[in-house]
Amino acid sequence: MNAAVRGAVAAPPVSKAVVAHAIAPRAQGRPWTFYVLSTVFVLYVLALYGPMICIYVLSFQDVRGGLVFPMKGLSLHWFVDLFTQVRTGDVKGSFERSIKLAAIVTVATVIMSFLAGWAFRRRFTGDGVVFYLMIGSLVAPGLVLSIGVGLVLHFIGVEGAWYTSAIGAQLSWTLPFGVLVMFAVMSRFDRTWEEAAYDLGATRWQTIRLVVIPILAPGLVAVALFGFTLSYDEFARTLQTAGSLNTLPLEIWTMTLNITSPSLYALGTVTTVISFVIIAICLGAIASIQKRRAVRVPAI
Amino acid sequence: MSGRGQILSWLYVTPLMLVLVPFFVAPILVVLAASFFQSDGFGGLIADPTLQNYADIFSSTLTANLYIETIKFTALTWLFSMIIGFWVAYFLVFHVRNPLLAIGLFLLCTVPFWTSNIIRMISWIPLLGKEGLINTALLRVGVIHEPLEFLLFSGFSVVVAYVHQLTIFMIVPIFNAMARIDKRIVEAALDAGASRLDIMRMIILPLSKNGIALGSIFVVSIVMGDFFVIKVMSGGGSASVVGALYEDVGVLQYPSAAASAVVLTIVVTLLVALILRTVDIRKELTR
Numbered sequence: 092m093n094a095a096v097r098g099a100v101a102a103p104p105v106s107k108a109v110v111a112h113a114i115a116p117r118a119q120g121r122p123w124t125f126y127v128l129s130t131v132f133v134l135y136v137l138a139l140y141g142p143m144i145c146i147y148v149l150s151f152q153d154v155r156g157g158l159v160f161p162m163k164g165l166s167l168h169w170f171v172d173l174f175t176q177v178r179t180g181d182v183k184g185s186f187e188r189s190i191k192l193a194a195i196v197t198v199a200t201v202i203m204s205f206l207a208g209w210a211f212r213r214r215f216t217g218d219g220v221v222f223y224l225m226i227g228s229l230v231a232p233g234l235v236l237s238i239g240v241g242l243v244l245h246f247i248g249v250e251g252a253w254y255t256s257a258i259g260a261q262l263s264w265t266l267p268f269g270v271l272v273m274f275a276v277m278s279r280f281d282r283t284w285e286e287a288a289y290d291l292g293a294t295r296w297q298t299i300r301l302v303v304i305p306i307l308a309p310g311l312v313a314v315a316l317f318g319f320t321l322s323y324d325e326f327a328r329t330l331q332t333a334g335s336l337n338t339l340p341l342e343i344w345t346m347t348l349n350i351t352s353p354s355l356y357a358l359g360t361v362t363t364v365i366s367f368v369i370i371a372i373c374l375g376a377i378a379s380i381q382k383r384r385a386v387r388v389p390a391i
Numbered sequence: 392m393s394g395r396g397q398i399l400s401w402l403y404v405t406p407l408m409l410v411l412v413p414f415f416v417a418p419i420l421v422v423l424a425a426s427f428f429q430s431d432g433f434g435g436l437i438a439d440p441t442l443q444n445y446a447d448i449f450s451s452t453l454t455a456n457l458y459i460e461t462i463k464f465t466a467l468t469w470l471f472s473m474i475i476g477f478w479v480a481y482f483l484v485f486h487v488r489n490p491l492l493a494i495g496l497f498l499l500c501t502v503p504f505w506t507s508n509i510i511r512m513i514s515w516i517p518l519l520g521k522e523g524l525i526n527t528a529l530l531r532v533g534v535i536h537e538p539l540e541f542l543l544f545s546g547f548s549v550v551v552a553y554v555h556q557l558t559i560f561m562i563v564p565i566f567n568a569m570a571r572i573d574k575r576i577v578e579a580a581l582d583a584g585a586s587r588l589d590i591m592r593m594i595i596l597p598l599s600k601n602g603i604a605l606g607s608i609f610v611v612s613i614v615m616g617d618f619f620v621i622k623v624m625s626g627g628g629s630a631s632v633v634g635a636l637y638e639d640v641g642v643l644q645y646p647s648a649a650a651s652a653v654v655l656t657i658v659v660t661l662l663v664a665l666i667l668r669t670v671d672i673r674k675e676l677t678r
Binding site: 121122124125128129131132135136138139140141142143145146149158159160199202203204206207209210211213215216217218219221222224225227228229230231232233234235236237238239240242243246259260262263266270316317320323324326327331340343344347348355356358359362363366367369370374 | 396397399400401402403404406407408410411413414415416417418419421422425475478479481482483486496498499500502503504505506507508509510511513514515516517518520522523524527555558587608609612615616618619623633636637640645648649652655656659663673
């Protein structure tokens, strides 16, 4: 056991040296492909972020501002416009609805994905059916499902609303992602930890609460990140299921068709800032959990 | 497994099924049923079975053109996102030597996935427009004397917006597949005298095939099911299958919309099944 541990500890530097030389073992420095691919990568990242940065910059124009460069003035005019003008629609209300909806969907996604991931650790009768239903729900055209849910509501005579039918419609999109993330997380979960807890006399609930959940915490945060952001930006499935009150993406969709002023960009800036805050919180939480663990391990 | 274990497993997936049955299975079945109904013209359905809706679809050259157009955009998006995604993932896995830096750069690529697609799409307008950055720059340099009209509200901008949104769906699974390749295989191949091309062709490509297939499923199904990007980015110049379906719903023609949805779902399912023939998706995902 001891030797095995020492072997495992000694292994990384060796494999790292292999990695470092795997691509160009005989040449000094980098092969030419490195420089080509670095360029490709940099161009990709530029194309990924460049356009987004353009609209954030353009949203800070003053009242003369248009949809393209050059910048005309510098002010918060369009942000004020966004939240005070009636013609841009109910931005404030749709904001609140979207945040609440995303929060509900996140909690449900984390709990349901955790349970489903737990079940899928071993095979059970009919697991293939559940799995392929999930994949089907993931790849089915969102608008088709949206129309279908709308028709179901129509037949049973129930009015859809963002806090009822839209939650279910969005979960049909966030849950497959959540469960797939759980698969990745669970595949690294060592069953012996769970067994050790049972051997020490822990009940099933104690094992889950004190052993399983703390170990899986970073993965659960990742599931929450998917749940929140996918719900917050979901459009097609919400379109026919949210009832009479718009969520934010529906509001943005209406705006793209009607509004040709930088207030559209201002809305883009605001909603992206919210997304970035959520992403930063989640990634920060994952990093801090990992860091705490890295400190603790040598002590054991 | 014991009967008790079976029951427990099913208990754990019950919440998932309670979402999938009413919000995936039921809507699909209802759409299927509605596709055989007739419309009363006021948003109501007449439960008098007919095949007329399907006959309309298959006899219409308009629908055929919509499918050709949609499949054309799907193929172009798939091709470009696969090429870019493959090389970006390859760069991160095989060329970035510091693992922490590789993860950081990987996150840099994935962050936009968690922001609004719609906003990312409209952010191309100030760049590609007639008075946008690219045209202005090219005019100033003197490469062109008239603004390029094809940049925005055209097939070009549609593909740009799709590739911009969906390449991430290629990068993540290809990155995962490549990260699992044992670097010692590459080393051994080099020692045995393999060229760079041989390594790519005989090691990297076969071992990242599953990732490519998984990414392709995402890209193909999303583009086939989209109506939003194509509507805004083509400036109304191009239509899509789902776009036409949405307009049917707008004028309360549910049965023809439903028939169109069924045909589309079958086409998407066939495409996905075709891709699945090359990969055991379940093994790939649960491993």
